[in-house]
Amino acid sequence: MTTRVGPSHSQDGSGAREASPIAVQVRGLVKSFGSGDTTVTVLKGIDLDVYFGELLLLVGESGGGKTTLLSAIAGILDIDAGDLDVLGASLTKMSPGTRTRFRGQTMGFIYQQFNLLPALTAAENVAIPLLIQGTGKKEAISRGRLMLERVGLGDRTEFLPRNLSGGQQQRVAIARALVNEPQLLVCDEPTAALDGPNGQKIMELIRDVGRAPDRCVIVVTHDSRVFQFGDRMAELTDGRIVGIHPIQREATA
Numbered sequence: 001m002t003t004r005v006g007p008s009h010s011q012d013g014s015g016a017r018e019a020s021p022i023a024v025q026v027r028g029l030v031k032s033f034g035s036g037d038t039t040v041t042v043l044k045g046i047d048l049d050v051y052f053g054e055l056l057l058l059v060g061e062s063g064g065g066k067t068t069l070l071s072a073i074a075g076i077l078d079i080d081a082g083d084l085d086v087l088g089a090s091l092t093k094m095s096p097g098t099r100t101r102f103r104g105q106t107m108g109f110i111y112q113q114f115n116l117l118p119a120l121t122a123a124e125n126v127a128i129p130l131l132i133q134g135t136g137k138k139e140a141i142s143r144g145r146l147m148l149e150r151v152g153l154g155d156r157t158e159f160l161p162r163n164l165s166g167g168q169q170q171r172v173a174i175a176r177a178l179v180n181e182p183q184l185l186v187c188d189e190p191t192a193a194l195d196g197p198n199g200q201k202i203m204e205l206i207r208d209v210g211r212a213p214d215r216c217v218i219v220v221t222h223d224s225r226v227f228q229f230g231d232r233m234a235e236l237t238d239g240r241i242v243g244i245h246p247i248q249r250e251a252t253a
């Protein structure tokens, strides 16, 4: 694992920095869709480091490739060129089966489309990552219910997704991503369907669960209310990361 100087999380305004190891290292990532004359190169050589202990925001225009980049980092999407090191392992060198297992054990993904299974209750949907890892059904569903309480859905645990509002479905998807306390949490527009208070509560939860010293979070967002939760903001434009800026906060006493 590489160690470099990462951002400080003291947020004390002193500008102090501390050494943090790199959790996600992206080098020269290229990804195209289509073939022949219709090929579109969406990612044109992405270089990005995300440090343990930080919450990195990823912004950029619609259609610019943010979801594509997140999917590549989560090992859901094959890439055309480049290297991806995630949590000390090379995703690019893993077999598809190993990658799937690795993802299940270490990552949580909040999809832009919620991807809930329609025939399962909210609690069963949240329990899926635990069941995949071999947790017994009773315990998995009970932990699913507890997680739903934390996202404010304790009274909706036995509802099917179609009987939940869009914002409630988004919170079920968030609970599912958080339930196995992943080391790497990848969130695609996690507050898009939420009102102000719920968006605030969910971001606090994402920050608390995801931004421990041995974990990290990447959040794609258009929502300026989310910016205050980030440590740094990376901007994706024309297939490249064009800038990474620390997020300034008020000094705390």
Ligand SMILES: Nc1ncnc2c1ncn2[C@@H]1O[C@H](COP(=O)(O)OP(=O)(O)OP(=O)(O)O)[C@@H](O)[C@H]1O
Pocket (backbone or CB within 6 Å): 033, 034, 042, 060, 061, 062, 063, 064, 065, 066, 067, 068, 069, 112
């Ligand atoms: N499976 C696919 N096949 C073909 N083209 C695709 C595929 N997935 C994404 N694309 C194209 O890649 C480009 C980037 O898409 P992506 O979903 O990554 O953008 P985005 O930055 O997440 O946008 P938004 O902010 O609207 O969610 C788009 O032009 C899209 O049409």
Ligand SMILES: [Mg+2]
Pocket (backbone or CB within 6 Å): 066, 067, 068, 112, 188
């Ligand atoms: Mg997207």
